[in-house]
Amino acid sequence: MTRTIGNPLSWMADAAFGVGRTAGEATEALRGTVTAPPDVRHLTIQDLRVALRKGVDDFTSLRSDVIFLIAIYPIIGIALALVAFHMARLPMLFPLAAGFTLLGPVVATGLYEMSRQREAGGQAGWGAAFSVMTAPVIVPVLVLGLVLMGLFIAWMFAASLIYNVTLGPQPPASVSGFIGEVLTTAPGWAMTVLGMGVGAVFAGAVLVLSLISFPMLIDRRAGVTVAVLTSVKVARENPRIVATWGLLVAVAMVLGTLPAFLGLVIILPVLGHATWHLYRAAVPAEA
Structure with missing residues (x-):
């Protein structure tokens, strides 16, 4: 059949239909097909060791792909540090570096997919990491990512307020003077x-909300609500293990900022892959 050029009304109708279909798919993705949080397992310290060991194994097997995937992370960290060293923004340097880790679960989404495909016996490369950008899971991932971004902004506001009521509101005169005030004065x-x-408090909230939720969104069409509830359920059933994991992540991320945030090139992918395997240990696979 010969295809003719449509009139403006038909173009508008096609466009409206396409937008409506996309919106419907997005809504369905947010809702998911899983109606209730699944059962979760009791975790032990051994599960953390196994998850870390498997995370290192994934990293060493996919090293070139992983480093390429997260190369922007230390670049952004360096840029944040350079901006913060403007005297008026110097007090926000540490809050920026600490708050930067609140967004880690979003950045690690591609790493979860790489580990998932490698676990399934497939070819896991950088293409696998970015394949989630076109999958139905991207909508709930972005929505949950916006929640973490909101927490990041709230943390920066809180950090600014804390500085203003202690050492501020005047900006420090110099780097050495600011460090001296922090270390040797009562307000510091x-x-x-x-x-x-x-x-x-902010780090704990992000840990509880995101520990299992992002990997679960990658693994099954659970929807944002069920994924978050499952993550909270894991934390409630395993408070000591989840707290230990959070402490390990915090220490590793601090080490990763040295030197000049370059350590994140190794720390972030290892933790990302390990988080996937911790999810596997906490949530039984679907039948």
């Missing part, structure tokens, strides 16, 4: 204690 210690306490 108050800022440190308050900052670490409030930061721990």
Whole structure:
């Protein structure tokens, strides 16, 4: 049949139909096909060791692909540090570096897919990491990522407020002077204690919400609500193990910032792959 040029009304109808179909698919992806959180397993320290060992194994087997995938991470970290060293923004350097890790689960989404495909016996390369961008799971992943971004912004606001009520609101005169105030004055210690306490609350919230949810969105069409509830369920059933994992991640990420955030090239992919295997240990596979 000869194809003719449509009129503007037909173009508008086709466009509207396409937008409606896309919106419907997005809504279905957010809702998912799983109606309730699945059963979760009791985790042990041995599960953490196994997850880390498998994470290292994934990293060493896919090293070139993984490094290429996260090369932008240390670049962004260096850029944040350079911006923060403007005297007026110097007090926000540590909150930026610490808050940067709140977005790690979103960045690691591609790593989860690489581990999933390697586990299934497929060819896992950088193409596998970016394949999730076109899969139905990208919509709930982006929505959950926006939640983490909201927590990141809230953390930066809280950190700024803590500085203003302790050492601020005036910007420090120099780097050495600022470090001296932080380490040797009562307001400096108050800022440190308050900052670490409030930061721990934000980090704990992100850990509970994202530990299992992002891998679960990659693994099955669970929807945002069920994935988050499953992550909370794992944390509730295994508080000591999840807290230990959070401490390991925090220490590793601090080490990863040295030197000049370049350590994240190794730390981030290992933790990303290990998180996938921790998800496998916590949530039984579908029948």
